[in-house]
Amino acid sequence: MSERSPFPADFLDAAGLNRQHVFELSALPDELRATLGDTAGFDQLIMIGHGGRRLWECVQASGIGGEHPIDDYCQQTVGRWFADCLPGVRFRIVYPGETPVGLQALGKLAGWHHASPFMVGIDGEWGSWFAYRAVVLANSRFWPFFAAHRSNPCLTCPDQPCITACPAEAMADGQFSLPRCAGHRLQAGSDCAYGCQARQACPVGTEHRYDEAQIRHSYSRSLAMLQKYLASKPASDTQ
Numbered sequence: 001m002s003e004r005s006p007f008p009a010d011f012l013d014a015a016g017l018n019r020q021h022v023f024e025l026s027a028l029p030d031e032l033r034a035t036l037g038d039t040a041g042f043d044q045l046i047m048i049g050h051g052g053r054r055l056w057e058c059v060q061a062s063g064i065g066g067e068h069p070i071d072d073y074c075q076q077t078v079g080r081w082f083a084d085c086l087p088g089v090r091f092r093i094v095y096p097g098e099t100p101v102g103l104q105a106l107g108k109l110a111g112w113h114h115a116s117p118f119m120v121g122i123d124g125e126w127g128s129w130f131a132y133r134a135v136v137l138a139n140s141r142f143w144p145f146f147a148a149h150r151s152n153p154c155l156t157c158p159d160q161p162c163i164t165a166c167p168a169e170a171m172a173d174g175q176f177s178l179p180r181c182a183g184h185r186l187q188a189g190s191d192c193a194y195g196c197q198a199r200q201a202c203p204v205g206t207e208h209r210y211d212e213a214q215i216r217h218s219y220s221r222s223l224a225m226l227q228k229y230l231a232s233k234p235a236s237d238t239q
């Protein structure tokens with residue numbers, strides 16, 4: 001069996017994909033491994049994310065357009081990373097894609113994810129301004145990663161301004177109400193159509209807050225998914 005090697009992060013960091021975590025497939029819980037599809041022939045799972053603004057700047061600089069510029073950029077970048085830095089290593093991108101990968105469950109194992117009141121993951125360094133961008137099966141032999149040990153900032157947040165900032169009072173009852181949030185976002189001229197006021201009000205990691213254009217892009221996609229979901233439901237389900 002080949003020697004373990006250090007993880008070549010520089011290429012990904014420079015490309016805005018500046019959060020990475022390597023899992024041994026054999027160490028993952030069975031139910032999580034089952035979300036990955038056929039893993040035969042692979043030893044490791046590489047989770048790649050971004051934190052802050054650099055990824056969006058790189059996507060813009062790449063000139064990639066279309067409906068899913070971030071996903072397309074990330075897939076192309078991961079392909080180039082393997083070609084340039086890991087020749088001979090076999091890989092398969094399972095996210096983005098059709099495979100229902102348990103992203104938040106992986107994020108919890110890596111120490112990236114803590115639950116926030118508005119249901120977006122949060123951590124003490126990046127606030128909520130990070131996201132999962134690619135999950136890749138590989139027959140690599142990197143040294144294992146340790147989970148990041150950062151506590152949930154919500155547990156020591158005295159005023160919880162995210163809760164009062166929500167115009168739909170979606171968190172007012174002590175848990176997140178998706179119907180209230182979605183109902184508000186879908187109203188004509190909604191002030192939450194292209195951004196979340198609760199997320200904007202959080203004081204953690206504000207130096208990493210996304211560019212306005214990125215926020216608008218992300219929320220226009222989730223709004224379109226909400227509209228599509230609503231259109232697919234029978235009228236009796238949407239009363």
Ligand code: SF4
Nearest residue numbers: 116154157161162202
């Ligand atoms: S405002 Fe406070 S409670 Fe709300 S997400 Fe931020 S840290 Fe958590």
Ligand code: SF4
Nearest residue numbers: 166181192196197198
């Ligand atoms: S998108 Fe708007 S309605 Fe939904 S949680 Fe955020 S602030 Fe509240």
